[in-house]
Amino acid sequence: MEDLPHMAIQFDVTTGIFSLETNGSTYQMQADRHGCLLHLYYGAPINGPADYLLTFYDRGFSGNPYDAGTDRTYSLDALPQEFPVWGTGDYRSTCLTVKRPDGSCGCDLRYKSHSIRSGKYDLPGLPAVYDTAEQCTSQTLEIELEDICGGLSVTLLYGVFPELDVITRSAVVKNTGTGNIFLEAVQSACLDFVGGEYDLIQFYGRHAMERNYQRSPILHGAMVIGSRRGTSSHQYNPFVIASERGANEDHGDCYGMSFVYSGNFTCTAERDQYDQTRLTIGLSGGQFSWPLAPGECFTAPEVILSYSGRGLAALSHNYHRTLRRHVCRGKYRDIPRPVLINNWEATYFDFTGDKILEIARRASGLGVEMLVLDDGWFGKRDNDSKGLGDWQVNEEKLGGPLSNLVETINGLGMKFGIWTEPEMVSEDSDLYRAHPDWAFALPGRKPVRSRHQLVLDFSRPEVVDHIYGQLCRVLDSANIEYLKWDMNRSICDVWSAAGDGYGCGAILHRYVLGLYGFLERLNRRYPDLLIEGCSGGGGRFDAGMLYYAPQIWCSDNTDAVDRLFIQYGTSFGYPVSAVGSHVSAVPNHQTGRITPMKTRGVAAMAGSFGYELDLSKITEEETACVRRQIADFHKFWPLIHDGDYYRLSGPSRPDCQRAVAAWEFVAQDRSEVLVNLVSLECHGNPPDLYVKLKGLEQAALYQDESSGSLYPGGALMTAGLPIPRPTVEYESWQIHLRRA
Known part of the structure; x- marks a missing residue:
């Protein structure tokens, strides 16, 4: 057994199985008897090999590698793989297509060697998740694959961050031959699931209405999203989630893929003929053709993988912590922004x-x-x-x-x-x-x-x-x-x-x-x-x-109500600290909607805060409101920036009948919580509404800073907090609770 301290990366020389361990997940793959790198498992931590999940049958119209001889049960058209390539008899979406000097396409990559080391790899000229010398707990796995006919090698890079529950992936393609080749498609990562039913959660939009939440079952055929616009685009975001059918904010298996890239991309979710699911993400194949001269290398942009067995909220927290501390850099990474x-x-x-x-x-x-x-x-x-x-x-x-x-x-x-x-x-x-x-x-x-x-x-x-x-x-x-x-x-x-x-x-x-x-x-x-x-x-x-x-x-749309939906979708993959958000004038310049100054502030406080209006034209009451908002932003900044963000309602959460948008920030030690509420509908004689809080200490009492009322933490999470009846359209409330 080859491993490093804390056992984040292990390799069993007997079975050829690599195990990548984080606090909340296990990721396994195997260099098998033919040297093919097969994907075995990604999910909740396990103790032992998962190669038993592989099945071998003689399947019609699924070809066999020549070196499998007479074994017609071995087919890469059905086996789960780490880095599937075009030209091996796998007719599903693949990660790499290579055009040879003679015009032929295809390659056949097999395991050659690997290395394991402390620290995280970097990608020259490209953004990537990083670790610091003071906090270094990450480890790197490099697996070198080589084309059986020569002329090409691929080094797969894995960065493991145990405490963050993320695994990063990249690939370096090298021309080891004597003639020029062209890379016609390069996907940075692939996830193969041998069974189960999954939904694809993605975030579509347009200018001024970005990152709308959409959840669709992954059915037979390929679902493809991406950008051909030269940027990652308003239309589709390069962050997606594969969730098991029925998973929600608090329960179920969820897998995230965040592409660390700002240009064209393609993500493909495919359910194949044998009910297996494959998810790939990387550079856009339709507008990509990269020449590679002898000796040259091409580095694929990074993908951040994360798994949560506790639903969407925990998956979001993994990404929030990673982006906040291990992607963002510089002076303003941790300090309040003006x-x-x-x-x-x-x-x-x-x-x-x-x-x-x-x-x-x-x-x-x-x-x-x-x-x-x-x-x-x-x-x-x-x-x-x-x-x-x-x-x-x-x-x-x-x-x-x-x-x-x-x-x-x-x-x-x-x-x-x-x-x-x-x-x-x-x-x-x-x-x-x-x-x-x-x-x-x-x-x-x-x-x-x-x-x-x-x-x-x-x-x-x-x-x-x-x-x-x-x-x-x-x-x-x-x-x-x-x-x-x-x-x-x-x-x-x-x-x-x-x-x-x-x-x-x-x-x-x-x-x-x-x-x-x-x-x-x-x-x-x-x-x-x-x-x-x-x-x-x-x-x-x-x-x-x-x-x-x-x-x-976050969006050129500064309308407070539209921003609730835009910021809702954004929150699945990105921390509040990354969101630029301002209070603007009313009637709003994009929608014509009129919302109270307080509500505009509550919406904008789910981000880095500011104003985009002529302050000389506001009323005395609004002027006093601005002073309070700025004071509150400074007061709550540590909680907003570093706290765990929970979605309490939204387009996918009908428990408040969509009459209210609700979200909260909870301190890491659960000592305080800031609940944010915006009324979306106003009716005569309305029913009472309750919003269930999250992330609190079950046995603790929490005190409302304004009213002094005490609430049991367990009751706040199980029965909820009553929402005040709105007296004006789009009324809002911020409720600050401290553990008593």
Whole structure:
């Protein structure tokens, strides 16, 4: 038996079985007698081998490897596998398709060797889960597979974090031959289930209504979601869950796959002819073709796997802890982020330096800690049809150098931040006039416009370097402590004028690598800079971006009621600390809905908090409400940031008749809880409603901080807490309980 301390990774040389152990799961695979790496088991901890689950029958139209000889019961068309590839007789969705120099496709990978070591592998140029030297409990398993005909090897990477209950996966493909090959599809991870009935939970949407919860049974055939837009997209999120039929928030087996990548992706859920279920996720096959010269390697982006046998809430907690502490980085990973005011919905493009100072003075007096200057501060940017790419301060508009404005705002006791969109260019810009070939466009054709802008070719280092230089000059010119990085269109017309011969199949991945390289340089040069990711809101809300930006603008939709649903879906795979959320004006600019100031604050407090409205136009009552909200956010920040998040109601939870949205934050030691409630329906003579709390100490008493009432923890979880009757539409409540 080969293992490391704490037995997180074990290898039995007799059986060829690898066992990966976390506190709440066991993951097993086997290098079998033919050298094929078969998947055995993933689920609740077990003590012993699970190879008994493999079955062998002579199945019609399921082929057999040549080296199986006369054994017609051995078929990779039916056996569960770790990294299935095209060309072995497996006709299900596979992880790797290779085109050879002679035009043929396929490979046959067999086990060659492995190594086990302390610590977590890293992925040069790509975001990945990390461990720290102080907390290092992770371990790495590398398994090298080799094509039986030579010319190709694949190293499978596994990172095991026992306390987090996560296992990370990646793969490195190497051309060991003498001719060029093309990778036509690379999926980073596969989960095979030999039995059972599963649902696929995924999060679909559109601009301004992202990450809607959808649960569908995995039936015969393939369910495919993904993005072809150049970003992870508003339409489908690269986080999915396979749950056993009947699993809910508190019970049942649930398996998560989070793709740590911000570009095109594909996820396939398939139930095969023998009622087995396969789930794969990785780079989009339809728009991917990667040339690999002799000796070159290709590294697949990482996937974070997690298993919960205690339902969806526990699975979410695994991801929240992992992303919060082992994906997000930098100064603002753990400390409170400043409450900010963004001028966008207050002014749009129509502002001057004096108007910005007026907003800052009003906000400062209410306790707001940062002003963010949104679109329109640069070039000739007076509307959204020009100026992108010209990242020079418009001093005429601001009434002087940016440093003067920033110094005045700093003098008010406030920090300062700016909005940028570095990946884009306007045709009406000095940059485009000088370098039209830097924008994506097909040869001889006019490009597809979106929001009057084109996309810069970030697959070209000279383009990245130029924009990086411009942006650094702005950041160096003043005390700028926050940067909003936006990206406001999908990518089309994928062609690089650089003419390097890689073709469109490699450009989009090179684009994402260029983006990551840019962001990594910013993080290293400005370690105290708070970067917020954005792509028209939540169009690039993924674990990859969180590696560079610890928060992401959740949605361009700031309507408090719509945000409840958007934030509900987001919570399954991402922590509240990653959510950028603001209080905006009413009637809301996106929906026209009117909600109370308090309710807008309760909704926005399920994220990094701020305001996006003209504070000079609010009433005295609302002004007092703003002061209370800021004080409450600071008071509750440790609980909101580090507490366990529970969904108490929502689109999948009809126990409150969908009349209320409810969620809570519970301290790790269960000493306090913050219950959040928003009324969604208002009727005459309504029935009484109760919301059942979660995560409390069964035998403890909890005291309401406001009323002084005492409640038994067991009763709060079993019978629930009565919800006050709403007196106005969309009324809200926050109830803070402490263990007595």
